[in-house]
Amino acid sequence: MGNNDTFDNRNLEVAPCVQEEAPEPEEGKNPWPYAVWLFFGIMIGWGATYLALEVPHGQVEFGDVRDQLKSQMIRNSVEVTDSSETLNKSKVDGGQIYASVCASCHQASGQGLPGAFPPLDGSPWVIQNKFIPAKIILKGLTGPIEVKGVTFNGVMPGFENQLSSEEIAAVVNFIRSQWSNRESDVLTGEEVQTLQKQLSGKKTPWTADELKSP
Numbered sequence: 001m002g003n004n005d006t007f008d009n010r011n012l013e014v015a016p017c018v019q020e021e022a023p024e025p026e027e028g029k030n031p032w033p034y035a036v037w038l039f040f041g042i043m044i045g046w047g048a049t050y051l052a053l054e055v056p057h058g059q060v061e062f063g064d065v066r067d068q069l070k071s072q073m074i075r076n077s078v079e080v081t082d083s084s085e086t087l088n089k090s091k092v093d094g095g096q097i098y099a100s101v102c103a104s105c106h107q108a109s110g111q112g113l114p115g116a117f118p119p120l121d122g123s124p125w126v127i128q129n130k131f132i133p134a135k136i137i138l139k140g141l142t143g144p145i146e147v148k149g150v151t152f153n154g155v156m157p158g159f160e161n162q163l164s165s166e167e168i169a170a171v172v173n174f175i176r177s178q179w180s181n182r183e184s185d186v187l188t189g190e191e192v193q194t195l196q197k198q199l200s201g202k203k204t205p206w207t208a209d210e211l212k213s214p
């Protein structure tokens with residue numbers, strides 16, 4: 001019964017589908033490959049180095065604080081520029097306006113030029129009343145005018161189209177407190193604005209006589 005023997009043997013053989021199945025998993029038989037350990041090692045080393053380098057001195061918080069510091073710095077700088085901008089807006093520099101608009105004629109010294117431009121330093125037209133210089137700057141001045149015992153007869157243009165009311169107020173306050181002038185009665189931009197409205201009908205420059213009569 002050789003044929004039968006062969007048949008029996010074949011029956012005892014493990015079926016092909018069973019052979020293909022993976023062997024039962026056993027603990028400890030499949031350790032992590034070397035590459036995985038190396039990977040974790042590098043990650044831990046990198047993390048430790050990163051923390052050591054990035055934690056600023058004296059700071060107890062761990063982690064990346066660069067963004068925090070950066071946004072704080074940006075916020076600070078924004079606050080600084082904000083406040084300096086509002087400061088510039090509300091406070092026009094009268095000295096700067098004088099230097100760029102008036103000094104070419106009246107000179108930086110405020111002494112004017114003999115025979116051509118009258119002095120502002122010590123001039124009663126500047127000192128006596130804060131509205132007179134504002135009127136002159138708005139509309140200009142023409143005809144003979146006596147300043148500190150000297151008569152001038154020239155023409156000064158008006159600046160109401162070049163300067164804002166704030167700028168006119170600032171330059172008036174500047175010439176009234178500069179050099180030997182010591183007036184502290186401050187003219188405001190609103191006062192200049194009111195004056196400008198009152199004078200909106202006036203199209204010609206002032207004469208000295210007009211300014212004398214209130």
Ligand code: HEC
Nearest residue numbers: 101102105118119123125133141142143152153154155156
């Ligand atoms: C183009 C030259 C010129 C410029 C610029 C000029 N002025 Fe005059 N200013 C004169 C002249 C000229 C007179 C005298 C006018 C006259 O003879 O009637 C005068 C007169 C005056 C007076 C009255 C007289 C006195 O000496 O007190 C004041 C105040 C004055 N100017 C202020 C200013 C201010 C402030 C500015 C700048 C915003 C300015 N002026 C710009 C030429 C100028």
